[in-house]
Amino acid sequence: MSDRDQINRRDFIVTTAGVAGGASALAGGAIAPALGQTTPPLPSGIDEHSPLAQYWEKPVAELVGRVDLKAHVPELSNESVKERHRIYCSLLMALIQRFWNGNKRGPRGVYPYRVDQKVPGQDPQAKFFRYRGDMIKDEDQFRVNWDRYLGHNIACIAVDGNGEVIDFDFNHNDFFRSSTEHAESRMVRRLFSLADVFDNWRTGEPVPGKSRAFSLQDVTLYTSLESCAQCSGVMSLGRVRQVVYLQHDPGTYRVGNIMFNLAGRDPADQSTLSPIPIAGSAIDVPQFNQLNEAYEKDDPRREKSEHPRSSIFRSAGRRAGRLRSIHHVVLMHRRRLRDFFRGSRRA
Ligand SMILES: [Zn+2]
Secondary structure (H helix, E strand, C coil), X not given: XXXXXXXXXXXXXXXXXXXXXXXHHXXXXXHHHHHHCCCCCCCCCCCCCCHHHHHCCCCHHHHHCCCCHHHHCHHHHCHHHHHHHHXXXXXXXXXXXXXXXXXXXXXXXXXXXXXXXXXXXXXXXXXXXXXXXXXXXXXXXXXXXXXXXXXXXXXXXEECCCCCEEEEEEECHHHHCCCCCCHHHHHHHHHHHCCCCCCCCCCCCCCCCCCCCCCCCCCEEEECCCCCHHHHHHHHHCCCCEEEECCCCHHHCCHHHHHXXXXXXXXXXXXXXXXXXXXXXXXXXXXXXXXXXXXXXXCCCCCCCCCCCCCCCECCCCCECCCCHHHHHHHHCHHHHHHHHHHHHHC
């Protein structure tokens, strides 16, 4: 290699490094407006005062990363309001614990890993057997043994504007061999299907001559997992007021936040056009971090995790449950939940 070549190579490197350095130095200044200029204009037909227009040129982090709860749920600054939300969260966890049953083909069938659940006295040559569900060995009167399958994994409750619990449901994907039978979505459909039942539930503005409001503006859903796009969409169409969740779901890419931030409020009555997503952390649910951390450690997608995969929940038949973390936390807090409900029953 000649001296001339070496000089040329050095010149080349210096020149290239100079361009690269210059580019990075410019990144925060001169190039930023240039990138900004590439933002396409707001599509026609979108009101320039709409939330979408307000977010149009902002970073994605502002749209997805947060919901301004101080502005939209100012009552959360009141400790008693947060405690009320926590009580419903405890109720939801207690119901999951009470009705959890992984026997998704019902009490009659064949569950080879659940021999401990078999009702005694059956013909051992029979084709099908009856199973009692997970048998609890201690004398926990609030977790009776239960042989009926009500769904599993995620569950939610609906609470009306007076604070009354309207209904409770589990995810039913397995039962219906469907990927859309989620708890929140089922719950919204059920609330509408109850439209002709006369009751005192306060679900929204009454419709003249009808027993039930057309929307669910006064309804809060409490769900054990952050809602997906389907459920956020169904809740939005149903005009559910807010949704409180006990655990983040990384698979939902914070779609609840996106929808709420973009939907805004009804100009007529300022009601929300998509439910306000309230994470358990915003109301100091102590299990919120535990659930998220348990999921992190047990995330099946993290095959080479520093934490080896472990099943948190095991049924009486010693077979790992599919969703481990919620049940794990409920079991951990069983005594506290029991004391809580005993206390409320006495009161
Ligand atoms: Zn869903």
